[in-house]
Amino acid sequence: MRVxxxxxxxxxxxxxxxxxxxxxxxxxxIHAIVGENGAGKSTxxxxxxxLIEPQAGTITLDGEPHRWASPQKAIQAGVGMVHQHFMLQDxxxxxxxxxxxxxxxxxxxxxxxxxxRKSLEERAKGHGIALPLGxxxxxxxxxxxxxxxxLKLLYRDARLLILDEPTSVLTPQEKDRLFAVLRSFxxxxxxxxxxxxxxxxxxxxxxxxxxxxxxxxxxxEPLAAxxxxxxxxxxVGGELPPVRKRKKRxxxxxxxxxDSLEIAGRGxxxxxxxxxxxxxxIVGIAGVSGNGQTELVEALVGLRRPHSGSATLLGxxxxxxxxxxRRHIGMSYIPEDRQRMGLALAxxxxxxxxxxxxxxxxxxxxxxxxxxAMADFARxxxxxxxxxxxxxxxxxxxxxxxxxxxxxxGRELARNTPLVIAENPTWGVDIGAIDFIxxxxxxxxxxxxxxxxxSTELDEILALSDRILVMFEGRIAGVIPAEEADxxxxxxxMTSRAVEALAEVA
Amino acid sequence: MSxxxxxxxxxxxxxxxxxxxxxxxFFLLMLxxxxxxxxxxxxxxxxxxxxxxxxxxxxxxxRSALIIGMAVSVMLSFRAGLFNIGGEGQLVAxxxxxxxxxxxxxxxPLFVLVASIGAAMLAGALWALLAGALQLxxxxxxxVGSLLLNYPARYIASYMVAHPFRDVQSGMxxxxxxxxxxxxxxxxxxxxxxxxxxxxxxxxxxxxxxxTTVHGYHARMNGLSPDFARAVGLxxxxxxxxxxAMSGAIAGLVGAVAVFGIHHRYIDGMLVQPLYAWTGIIAxxxxxxxxxxxxxxGFFFAAVQTGATGxxxxxxxxxxxxxxxxxxxxxxxxxxxxxxxxxxxxxKETDGA
Numbered sequence: 001m002r003v004x005x006x007x008x009x010x011x012x013x014x015x016x017x018x019x020x021x022x023x024x025x026x027x028x029x030i031h032a033i034v035g036e037n038g039a040g041k042s043t044x045x046x047x048x049x050x051l052i053e054p055q056a057g058t059i060t061l062d063g064e065p066h067r068w069a070s071p072q073k074a075i076q077a078g079v080g081m082v083h084q085h086f087m088l089q090d091x092x093x094x095x096x097x098x099x100x101x102x103x104x105x106x107x108x109x110x111x112x113x114x115x116x117r118k119s120l121e122e123r124a125k126g127h128g129i130a131l132p133l134g135x136x137x138x139x140x141x142x143x144x145x146x147x148x149x150x151l152k153l154l155y156r157d158a159r160l161l162i163l164d165e166p167t168s169v170l171t172p173q174e175k176d177r178l179f180a181v182l183r184s185f186x187x188x189x190x191x192x193x194x195x196x197x198x199x200x201x202x203x204x205x206x207x208x209x210x211x212x213x214x215x216x217x218x219x220x221e222p223l224a225a226x227x228x229x230x231x232x233x234x235x236v237g238g239e240l241p242p243v244r245k246r247k248k249r250x251x252x253x254x255x256x257x258x259d260s261l262e263i264a265g266r267g268x269x270x271x272x273x274x275x276x277x278x279x280x281x282i283v284g285i286a287g288v289s290g291n292g293q294t295e296l297v298e299a300l301v302g303l304r305r306p307h308s309g310s311a312t313l314l315g316x317x318x319x320x321x322x323x324x325x326r327r328h329i330g331m332s333y334i335p336e337d338r339q340r341m342g343l344a345l346a347x348x349x350x351x352x353x354x355x356x357x358x359x360x361x362x363x364x365x366x367x368x369x370x371x372x373a374m375a376d377f378a379r380x381x382x383x384x385x386x387x388x389x390x391x392x393x394x395x396x397x398x399x400x401x402x403x404x405x406x407x408x409x410g411r412e413l414a415r416n417t418p419l420v421i422a423e424n425p426t427w428g429v430d431i432g433a434i435d436f437i438x439x440x441x442x443x444x445x446x447x448x449x450x451x452x453x454x455s456t457e458l459d460e461i462l463a464l465s466d467r468i469l470v471m472f473e474g475r476i477a478g479v480i481p482a483e484e485a486d487x488x489x490x491x492x493x494m495t496s497r498a499v500e501a502l503a504e505v506a
Numbered sequence: 507m508s509x510x511x512x513x514x515x516x517x518x519x520x521x522x523x524x525x526x527x528x529x530x531x532f533f534l535l536m537l538x539x540x541x542x543x544x545x546x547x548x549x550x551x552x553x554x555x556x557x558x559x560x561x562x563x564x565x566x567x568x569r570s571a572l573i574i575g576m577a578v579s580v581m582l583s584f585r586a587g588l589f590n591i592g593g594e595g596q597l598v599a600x601x602x603x604x605x606x607x608x609x610x611x612x613x614x615p616l617f618v619l620v621a622s623i624g625a626a627m628l629a630g631a632l633w634a635l636l637a638g639a640l641q642l643x644x645x646x647x648x649x650v651g652s653l654l655l656n657y658p659a660r661y662i663a664s665y666m667v668a669h670p671f672r673d674v675q676s677g678m679x680x681x682x683x684x685x686x687x688x689x690x691x692x693x694x695x696x697x698x699x700x701x702x703x704x705x706x707x708x709x710x711x712x713x714x715x716x717x718t719t720v721h722g723y724h725a726r727m728n729g730l731s732p733d734f735a736r737a738v739g740l741x742x743x744x745x746x747x748x749x750x751a752m753s754g755a756i757a758g759l760v761g762a763v764a765v766f767g768i769h770h771r772y773i774d775g776m777l778v779q780p781l782y783a784w785t786g787i788i789a790x791x792x793x794x795x796x797x798x799x800x801x802x803x804g805f806f807f808a809a810v811q812t813g814a815t816g817x818x819x820x821x822x823x824x825x826x827x828x829x830x831x832x833x834x835x836x837x838x839x840x841x842x843x844x845x846x847x848x849x850x851x852x853x854k855e856t857d858g859a
Contacts, residue, residue, distance in 0.1 A: 303736060324739035333737060341737040344730035355727050356738030360720070367719050 001159035008057035032206035050074035080158030090138035172491030252279035255450035261309035270474035284465030292474035332412040342408035350392035353378040385410035402433030546821035553816010571702035574804030575760035576786025587729035592652030593783035595659030596630040600758025603629035605772035608684040615687035630758020679774035701767030
C-alpha cells in the first residue's frame, strides 16, 4: 500500500505539533521516522491512524484520498498501529485479544474461535512467530505482549504497520527477532513505519529515513543516500554534544548495601538481592522494564516495605524506615515518573523546588513560609540547572518534559546527599537535557557521591556506569564491570521468554 | 488577593448571559405554575437581603455562619487531598458535646462556655481522627469511613437527647436549655448572634494557614499529588491526622456556635436536617477549593436558600419549585465560576498570599 501524506498540520491549542508535513510511504519499505521527543513523530502517525484529526492536509492510500475521525476507519482501510503503551486486555487470552473488534461471527452470532485460531496460527508460522494463543495476556512478558500486538495487525491483514518505539521494551536479542519478522513483512510487500530515536536501529533496518524536528519534516531520503552523522545533526538541528569521557576513579567507602533483600512484587517475588554501592561510583541496573526494578527502587526509597533482608545506608539499617528519615540520613531520589511522583504539576515551580528540603530554617520563619526565600531558591535552581521556565511562580505544568526533569534532578542533586537513586532519569527528554543530566550525574560521581542508576536504556547504562548489574525476573542475573560491558553480553543476561516467541524465520 | 483575569468586556458579557439564562428559566418556571414573576423575584431578593430592619439579611448571615464554617472545615481536608465527607458527623459530635458540657459542667458561666466550646472542638476532632485512623491503620478508605461515621454520630446524638439527657418536660427530643448567661449575645438591635464572628476568625485562620504556613504548604502538596508528597519524604501519615483533626475541630466549633448562638440546646436533627455539612462541601467545590473565595461561596449558598424561602412566602411559589430554582442557580454559577477559577487557580495560589 502506498501512503501519501500531504500538508498534514496538527495543532493543540496554540502549539503546532505537526506543521505542514508531506511524506510518502512505499509498499515493501521500512520507513523510519526519527526525531527528538516532542518533534511530532507520534502525533503525525496518530493522525494517519485516525486518533487525531489533522486541521489541514490529506491522506491518500493507493491514490485514493481518505479522511477519518476514528481508528476503526483506518483499520478497515488496512492501517495498523502498535502503540508504545500496549492496548491489551490482561484478563483475556491471547486469541481473544487478537480477535477483539474483528471477531469472525457465524450466522447465529457465535464466534468461530477454532477457524480463527487455525488461520492465525498459519499466518504466524509463516513469519516465524510462535506464541501459545490460549495464554492469558496478563501472564506474558512485555516482549511477548508486543508480539500479541503484532499478531493483531497480522490477523487484520494490515498493509501498513506503524510501530511506535517498538524496541524500547526489548532486549537486544528480542530486537533482532522483531527485526527479522519486520523484514519478512516487508518481503510480502507490506509497508512499515518505525518510529524510533535509536539511530543504530535505523541504520540496521530502514530503507528510508524521515527526520522530524519541532513539528516540521527536515528530510526524507533513502538510507543509502544518508549517513548516521548527518541524520543525528538533522535531529538536533546543530552539532552533537561531544562524547562523555569517564575519569578514572577508585570507588571509596560503601554507602549503600543490600543483604538478601526480598520484596513482594506484582509479577512474583523480587530478590533476594545483595549488592553495594560505594562513594565515587555509578552502579547501573540494567534490564527490561518489569523485571523487579520498580520494586527494588521503591524498597530502597521507603515507598514499599521489603519482607525480609536488610538495607544499610551509611551504617544505618533503613529497610523499615520511612522516606523522610532515609532522606535525612543521606538519600536523594529522582523518580521515573516526573508527572506524578517527581513534581506536583499544578503547583508552582517554587513550591516544587522547596518540597522535601531539610534545611527548613532557610525558608521558614516559625510556622510560616518565607515565600521570598523559597522563590530565591527556585531561581538558583533555574539558573544552575538551566531550566527554561517563566519564573518561580509559574506552574510546573507549563514546562516542557526536559525542563520538568531538570527541575526534579536539580532539586534532588542540590541536596548533595551521599547517595543518589536515579530511575530512568532521562526518559522522554530531548538530547540536550539528556546530555546535561548525564553530566550532572557524572559530576556527582566525580565529587564522591554514590549513584545508583536504574535504567531500561542500555545506552544510558553503558555511558555512565562503573559497574552494571543486570536484573531479570526479580533477581540479579549478573554483574559486569564497565570495561568488560558490551551490548551482547548484557543482552544475554536480560534475555526473557519473548525470544522463544519470535523464533528465527525458517 | 488577585482578581479574575481575562478580558474585561468578555468577562462582563458572559456574566450578563448567565444572569439572562437564569432569568429565562425562572420566567418559564413561574409561567408554569402561574405565579407572578415580578413578585416572586422581589420575594427572592427581599427574602435573602431585605425584611424589616433587614431581618431576612440577618437570617441569611446567621445561616451563612454555619455554612461558611462547615465549608472552611471541608476546605482544609480537601486541599490536603483528604476526602473527608464526614463533616456532618463531626458537626453533630461538636454540637452534642457543647450542649451537654454546658449543662453538666459546674463553674462560672464564662469558664463553662469556653470549656464547652473546647469540648465541642475536641469531639469534632476526635470524630474526624477516627475516620483517619480507620484509613491509616485498618485500610478503610477515608471517603467511605468518614461518610459512614456520620450515622453513628447522628444516632448517638439522637439517643442522648431522647434518653439520658432529654429535657422530658419539653416533650420534644432535645437536651436541657443551656443557662442563659452562656448564650452568645446578639448584635445590638438585631437577632443576629456573634457566632458569625467566631466563624469569621476560623475562616481567617484557615486562609492564613492555607497560604502562608509550612503545614499548609505540605498539606497542599499532598493534595495536589500524594505520590509526589510521599516521594519527597513529606510525613504523609502525620499530615493526614493533623489536617483531619483541624477540620474536625472547626466542624465541632460550628456545632458549638449553633448551640450557643441559635438553638441554645441540642435538638434532635437540628444540625442534620438543614444539610449544613453538605452545603459546605458544595460551596467548597464550587470555588475549586480556593481559600479566599470559600467564605463568599458560603454566603452565596445561604442567600440562595433564604431567598427561595422568601419567594415561597411572598409569591406563593411552591417550595419544591423554589428548590428547583435554587439548583438551577447553583448549576449555572458553578459552570461559570469553576471555569474561571480552574483556569487561573494555579497562578492565584502563588500570587495570592
